[in-house]
Amino acid sequence: MTKKITTFLLIALLFVACKQKNKETPSAPEPKGIENIAYKWGEMALEATALDTERFKPRPTITSRYLGLIFTAVFDAWSRYDSLAKPVYLKNVDRVSLEEQTLRNKEIAISYAAYYAMEEYFYADKELFANFMKEELGLDPTLKSTDKNTPEGIGYLAAKAVIKARKNDGANQYGEEEGSNGTPYYNYVGYKPINSVEENVDPNRWQPKYFSDGKGGQFAPECLTPYWDKVTPISLKSGDQFRPGPPPKIGSEQLKAEVAEVIELQANLTDEEKALVEFMRDGPQSVQQAGHWLKFAQDVSERDNHTLDQDVKMYFYNQVVAMDAFIASWDSKMFYDYARPFALVHEYYGGKTIKGWGGPGIGVIEMDGNQWRPYSPDTFLCPPFPSYTSGHSTISGACAEALKLWTGSDEFGEEVELVPGALTEPDNLGEKVIIKFPTFTETAEMAGISRVMGGYHIQADNVAGLKLGRDVAHEAWKFYQEHVGEQ
Secondary structure, three states, X not given: OHHHHHHXXXXXXXXXXXXXXXXXXXXXXXXXXXXXHHHHHHHHHHHHHHHHHHHHOOOHHHHHHHHHHHHHHHHHHHHOOOOOOOOOOOOOOOOOOHHHOOHHHHHHHHHHHHHHHHHHHOHHHHHHHHHHHHXXXXXXXXXXXXXXXXXXXXXXXXXXXXXXXXXXXXXXXXOOOOOOOOOOOOOOOOOOOOOXXXXXXXXXXXOXXXXXXXXXXXXXOOOOOOOHHHOOOOOOOOOOOOOOOOOOOOOOHHHHHHHHHHHHHHHOOOHHHHHHHHHHHOOOOOOHHXXXXXXXXXXXXHHHOOOHHHHHHHHHHHHHHHHHHHHHHHHHHHHHOEOOHHHHHHHHHOOOEEEEEOOOOOOEEEEEHHXXXXXXXXXXXXXXXXXXXOHHHHHHXXXXXXXXXXXXXXXXXXXXXXXXXXXXXXXXXXXXXXXXXXXXXXXXXXXXXXXXXXOOOOHHHHHHHHHHHHHHHHHHHHHHHHHHOOO
């Protein structure tokens, strides 16, 4: 009996000692906000997007798909370390045990998923990603483990599952779609605008325009990815699921009023409005709309001190929404093939004297309506694809609604300091301005109206785009809840 009591006392003393030791040597706090590894991979994705834009010129549809698939791969790898989440594309990899669901294992798994997905999509910057793996994370970028029982293997398999699943998804990444010629992103649907640069035979339809090549010459860009409506969405049933009704046609009072509004807004831009137009338009090193809203999501992470788990889930939802919103917007664009203000103003006001911005170094002047142009540099006068719906409005409406749903609040609270004219008329700079974004909803609406003020869209493009984007966000929310195990 005495021996049993002694043994019990020894065990009790050991238990107390262990508890005391744990108190004395607490584990390091989990990195949060800008320090968590999911956030850091978000920064890496934004840098890669900016480099892609510099290298290949703006291609917002393509980079939105890259970002959507990268953060889906990250989510799929992370899902095996969560008690409820289920992956989108990763198959035949079991959820790990509770003991293995450690922060370090999650960091390794999502890093290999992000690394190999980025290596595939942003292939020109493989060295950048490899250096980040080695120098920042202490991980081996040459390791290609297929061991389902290790975080390295789970991450690699998650990336490869996404890459495999999304081949032949309509994006023509490898020039593999029927009708292609083997060139990546080739126009395999054979779209040709009904109007030429010189002749506008149907003013309700999109007309290409000449840009300066920056060397004294000019060129007319082809329509960007006219087949993007064929790309398979992640969360939507189809790209046309929420297709809006038609835009106003020439002869309608609505279009007449909306074209007049564009002229009025553009001719009277304040410094703050110029800065907003430029900020939402983006300039050199643009991260495009999907990247813009990824950056806004990172602002939320920093504001709310997010954990890795929170950022993985938020970026996944945010970027799936952006990718699918682009597909939905392009469905509308290519279905209606609608004209931009660049041509509509010429149609309505050709031969009439109006006020408008004459270009860098010229400012606002009286001009013939045929000379009107958007508030943009000569080298990128206007987005080279049909107008309705506005891509900025659709993606902003979608991602703003997504952040509102995800955080449970419309509060945002960010602001930026800008120099008006810096990206458009560097010889006519305004005084620095601060633009505030109090709520997600207002930020989306500011993005949308900036496109009208700059002369890229009429209000119909903007209003329909905001609604389309919000519809996409709500549909994707159901998809998101299913995959995080909240349904």
